[in-house]
Amino acid sequence: MSVIVQDGGFIADDFIGEWLDLTSDTDPATLKQYAGSAAIRIDFPAFSDGRGFTLAKILRLSGFTGRLRANGHVIADQYAMARRSGFDEVSISDELATRQPQEQWLARADWQAHDYQARVRRPATAS
Amino acid sequence: MYTYNDFDEAFVRERVAQFSGQVARRIDGSLTEEEFRPLRLMNGLYLQLHAYMLRVAIPYGTINPDQMDQLALIAEKFDKGYGHFTTRQNIQYNWPKLPDVPAILEALADVGMHAIQTSGNTIRNVTADHFAGAAADEAYDPRPVAELIRQWSTDHPEFQFLPRKFKVAVTGASHDRAVVRAHDIGVVLKEQNGVKGAEVIVGGGLGRTPMVGKTLNEFVPFADLLPYIEATVSVWNLLGRRDNKYKARIKITVHEHGIDDIRARVEERFTQIKPTFGGIDMEMLAQIEQHFVAPIFANKPVDAYTRAYENDPVFRAWADTNLAAHKNEDYSIVTISLKKPGATPGDASADQMRSMAQLARDYGHDELRISHEQNVILPHVHKSNLPALHAVLKGNDLATANAGLISDIIACPGMDYCALATARSIPVAQGIATRFDELKLEHEIGQLKIKISGCINACGHHHVGHIGILGLDRAGVENYQITLGGDGTETTVIGDRTGPGFAYDEIIPAIERLVHAYLNARLDAEETFLQAYRRLGMAPFKEALYPPKEEKANAA
Ligand code: SF4
Numbered sequence: 001m002s003v004i005v006q007d008g009g010f011i012a013d014d015f016i017g018e019w020l021d022l023t024s025d026t027d028p029a030t031l032k033q034y035a036g037s038a039a040i041r042i043d044f045p046a047f048s049d050g051r052g053f054t055l056a057k058i059l060r061l062s063g064f065t066g067r068l069r070a071n072g073h074v075i076a077d078q079y080a081m082a083r084r085s086g087f088d089e090v091s092i093s094d095e096l097a098t099r100q101p102q103e104q105w106l107a108r109a110d111w112q113a114h115d116y117q118a119r120v121r122r123p124a125t126a127s
Numbered sequence: 128m129y130t131y132n133d134f135d136e137a138f139v140r141e142r143v144a145q146f147s148g149q150v151a152r153r154i155d156g157s158l159t160e161e162e163f164r165p166l167r168l169m170n171g172l173y174l175q176l177h178a179y180m181l182r183v184a185i186p187y188g189t190i191n192p193d194q195m196d197q198l199a200l201i202a203e204k205f206d207k208g209y210g211h212f213t214t215r216q217n218i219q220y221n222w223p224k225l226p227d228v229p230a231i232l233e234a235l236a237d238v239g240m241h242a243i244q245t246s247g248n249t250i251r252n253v254t255a256d257h258f259a260g261a262a263a264d265e266a267y268d269p270r271p272v273a274e275l276i277r278q279w280s281t282d283h284p285e286f287q288f289l290p291r292k293f294k295v296a297v298t299g300a301s302h303d304r305a306v307v308r309a310h311d312i313g314v315v316l317k318e319q320n321g322v323k324g325a326e327v328i329v330g331g332g333l334g335r336t337p338m339v340g341k342t343l344n345e346f347v348p349f350a351d352l353l354p355y356i357e358a359t360v361s362v363w364n365l366l367g368r369r370d371n372k373y374k375a376r377i378k379i380t381v382h383e384h385g386i387d388d389i390r391a392r393v394e395e396r397f398t399q400i401k402p403t404f405g406g407i408d409m410e411m412l413a414q415i416e417q418h419f420v421a422p423i424f425a426n427k428p429v430d431a432y433t434r435a436y437e438n439d440p441v442f443r444a445w446a447d448t449n450l451a452a453h454k455n456e457d458y459s460i461v462t463i464s465l466k467k468p469g470a471t472p473g474d475a476s477a478d479q480m481r482s483m484a485q486l487a488r489d490y491g492h493d494e495l496r497i498s499h500e501q502n503v504i505l506p507h508v509h510k511s512n513l514p515a516l517h518a519v520l521k522g523n524d525l526a527t528a529n530a531g532l533i534s535d536i537i538a539c540p541g542m543d544y545c546a547l548a549t550a551r552s553i554p555v556a557q558g559i560a561t562r563f564d565e566l567k568l569e570h571e572i573g574q575l576k577i578k579i580s581g582c583i584n585a586c587g588h589h590h591v592g593h594i595g596i597l598g599l600d601r602a603g604v605e606n607y608q609i610t611l612g613g614d615g616t617e618t619t620v621i622g623d624r625t626g627p628g629f630a631y632d633e634i635i636p637a638i639e640r641l642v643h644a645y646l647n648a649r650l651d652a653e654e655t656f657l658q659a660y661r662r663l664g665m666a667p668f669k670e671a672l673y674p675p676k677e678e679k680a681n682a683a
Contacts, residue, residue, distance in 0.1 A: 050288025054364045061399045084284035113140045124406030
């Protein structure tokens with residue numbers, strides 16, 4: 001079983017439908033074709049494998065607006081990174097959810113605060 | 128100098144709070160040791176041979192006196208009374224205790240400093256020319272761009288778990304003092320048709336597979352620079368090898384795919400990423416530039432300097448080696464050597480840090496720099512103040528007149544501190560410096576850069592030393608390999624291996640033979656070691672290093 005983490009904390013999986021599963025070594029050149037999918041899961045085989053963050057970002061840049069889930073070994077400290085890269089949620093194992101309970105994830109649910117990226121990407125003010 | 132705004136300030140405070148929480152969560156088991164490791168690394172905390180080591184960033188090497196005082200305080204309160212300045216414009220504390228680390232980070236935040244991304248597989252502390260804003264040969268001050276890159280790279284959500292570390296260096300001068308061609312990305316500021324921008328160099332690096340960086344793009348206008356760098360790191364994040372950490376750096380990716388292939392991928396990614404930048408970054412850059420306007424230079428006579436130069440040979444010797452040309456001809460750039468023969472290169476005591484901070488207040492327009500050569504720089508000193516400044520340096524054991532000379536050695540921590548070391552490097556540096564001090568030959572020899580690494584990772588930059596020394600382990604015995612002709616400037620060259628290595632007790636005599644061979648072979652005192660090597664090649668030096676057998680027999 002797995003636990004779904006969103007900004008509000010742990011939720012039971014409420015998705016009904018087909019996931020499109022992508023591995024972390026997916027060739028970015030192939031991502032465009034998935035832009036119209038309803039829901040995509042990107043696998044995190046190890047928390048130290050940061051490819052999923054960039055894949056998420058490119059999917060979003062390719063026009064994908066469906067549900068995007070980081071699936072696997074993502075730790076609470078990476079929750080803000082996942083959200084900022086374009087994921088809607090994270091799916092973790094029960095073991096990880098026990099070791100890193102909900103409050104540790106909620107501590108990073110303020111992912112929009114203190115974000116240098118959002119800051120350097122704001123629109124220009126001058127005309 | 129850049130000072131934190133409310134956002135920067137809140138960010139570092141939040142980060143300290145997060146790290147304090149992570150330490151607590153490691154202790155209660157929420158985080159496994161494996162999970163905690165990259166988190167402590169991205170906050171600058173290493174586990175070394177004997178203890179933890181905390182590496183604090185000095186972004187683009189620029190620091191003010193209050194910050195320097197704080198570094199002194201930390202050295203006294205949490206360490207053994209000294210700190211070690213590194214080849215990447217960081218300071219390392221070798222003896223902090225884990226429970227003290229949050230307090231140290233808090234103390235750093237109090238003066239607008241941090242240890243963020245000084246290690247781990249992240250974009251590391253951005254480095255720049257240590258003479259920035261002062262050098263006579265500078266066209267553009269690299270610090271505003273470096274600060275912008277610092278902000279963009281800090282906590283970048285995609286780039287905290289890269290295939291390997293990623294280092295960026297920036298220069299704006301014709302003479303490259305930032306070794307930009309030995310970085311993952313080197314940025315060289317320039318102008319084209321009245322538009323400011325930069326040449327972007329990629330894939331340089333030392334380590335076990337040394338490579339000179341290649342030009343990825345001749346000219347990227349400032350407005351495109353962040354998205355262009357982001358595109359480059361983004362391409363590498365997916366393409367870089369994760370199966371073998373020795374092949375993970377971008378230099379290998381560039382080598383395996385070819386620069387043209389990488390360029391095409393970067394261009395394509397750039398067109399995707401560019402629209403996500405709204406344009407505020409150029410306004411931020413303009414604001415940052417306001418922090419780096421030159422000080423108001425004094426206009427007064429320099430007689431005191433001229434008098435001391437003519438009458439005091441000790442001052443003259445120091446002035447000849449440790450001063451560099453400033454934009455304003457009444458000013459000098461002062462290099463304070465942290466390389467007294469016999470001392471550990473790059474170490475400074477708390478008292479020395481405080482006296483340097485005070486000198487910056489009294490004579491240096493409140494600015495200090497840390498050079499990648501592990502010295503401290505006062506970038507703006509009016510010449511009339513140099514004699515008084517020199518007197519204070521003498522009183523604090525900081526007046527060694529050896530900048531750029533044979534005893535101004537770069538050495539990594541090696542076996543004395545580093546868990547990865549295969550040999551000692553500090554004692555070799557100390558031995559060479561002490562020997563040539565005894566011989567009183569240093570000034571006669573002139574410009575000569577010796578760089579020493581204690582293992583193949585090359586933190587001591589041995590590949591780009593005029594003489595490079597690499598300490599290896601041969602069946603449990605230290606063995607030192609020599610390379611010649613390396614160069615870390617705008618004409619970057621990786622040094623050539625001479626042949627078999629030397630034992631610990633043979634390496635200093637070997638260096639002495641090399642130097643004598645140079646002195647015998649040079650055309651005149653004007654021809655430097657590097658020039659002589661380029662003219663003559665390896666042969667005469669090899670002969671000196673490995674004398675023929677009979678001679679050895681005769682000598683014996
Ligand atoms: S070169 Fe090797 S021994 Fe020296 S600091 Fe780097 S990793 Fe440690």
